[in-house]
Amino acid sequence: MDDRPIGLLDSGVGGLTIWRATKRLLPNESMVFFADSGHVPYGEKSQPELHDLTTRIVRFLQTQDVKIVVVACNTATVHALDYLRETFPELPFVGVVPVVKTLASRTHTGTVAVLSTPATAESAYLTGLIQTYAPDKNVLRIGCDGLEDLVEAGEANSGRATALLERHLTPLRDTAVDAVGLGCTHYPFLRARIKRILGPGISVYDPSKPVARRVRQLLVERDALASNRQPMYSFFTTGDADHVRSVAEGLLREPVGEVGHVEL
Ligand code: DGL
Numbered sequence: 001m002d003d004r005p006i007g008l009l010d011s012g013v014g015g016l017t018i019w020r021a022t023k024r025l026l027p028n029e030s031m032v033f034f035a036d037s038g039h040v041p042y043g044e045k046s047q048p049e050l051h052d053l054t055t056r057i058v059r060f061l062q063t064q065d066v067k068i069v070v071v072a073c074n075t076a077t078v079h080a081l082d083y084l085r086e087t088f089p090e091l092p093f094v095g096v097v098p099v100v101k102t103l104a105s106r107t108h109t110g111t112v113a114v115l116s117t118p119a120t121a122e123s124a125y126l127t128g129l130i131q132t133y134a135p136d137k138n139v140l141r142i143g144c145d146g147l148e149d150l151v152e153a154g155e156a157n158s159g160r161a162t163a164l165l166e167r168h169l170t171p172l173r174d175t176a177v178d179a180v181g182l183g184c185t186h187y188p189f190l191r192a193r194i195k196r197i198l199g200p201g202i203s204v205y206d207p208s209k210p211v212a213r214r215v216r217q218l219l220v221e222r223d224a225l226a227s228n229r230q231p232m233y234s235f236f237t238t239g240d241a242d243h244v245r246s247v248a249e250g251l252l253r254e255p256v257g258e259v260g261h262v263e264l
Contacts, residue, residue: 037239
């Protein structure tokens with residue numbers, strides 16, 4: 001047993017989709033969530049910048065005595081997870097990557113699409129996932145700039161978000177795509193709208209639950225599950241703490257309490 005918290009990090013509030021899935025699966029675990037809202041979007045950062053920012057965040061999470069770190073951000077995972085594992089060899093990490101394997105196994109037409117930030121869409125990591133898990137499939141990489149900014153601004157349900165989604169997604173309806181993966185942790189908050197725009201013939205998958213299951217598996221292997229009757233949830237951000245709190249509460253539809261401001 002290990003009652004220390006799980007640490008989660010994202011460029012902003014998107015990683016709360018992983019936080020939510022982890023909380024549902026592991027209700028006795030305490031969690032420390034770090035939203036690097038002062039530096040969002042990660043999709044526009046260079047790899048050295050992402051190494052630097054995520055290293056500082058992990059150092060902060062270590063001050064919170066976390067037992068495991070979930071990099072709850074596709075962009076940070078594909079560009080910085082290997083680096084973090086080398087830098088903190090004693091700390092277990094779980095990352096999140098687009099569900100290419102799932103898409104390849106579910107498609108009937110052989111054409112699938114991954115929605116992500118432009119940085120993830122253009123990454124060598126995604127190329128590797130496609131070569132490994134979907135070499136015989138037609139995988140469309142849709143880099144959707146701007147969506148995570150609207151989620152960060154508390155505008156996930158706005159007309160602007162719908163218009164942007166329509167611009168990115170409508171062209172998919174004229175293709176053979178029958179399975180779409182959400183390759184950015186902000187996007188599950190837009191899921192209902194994404195499904196509506198894509199229509200009933202296209203299935204939508206996101207990695208939140210598989211990531212939560214991977215966290216459980218690692219904790220079981222290390223005999224490190226918690227038995228907290230009253231788990232604690234804490235939230236930190238490099239951005240505006242009041243704004244992050246109100247956006248997080250709007251997205252999760254539950255109170256999150258105080259959000260602490262941190263300078264990295
Ligand atoms: N939530 C992030 C992801 O999964 C990143 C969004 C961003 O900051 O660009 O890719």
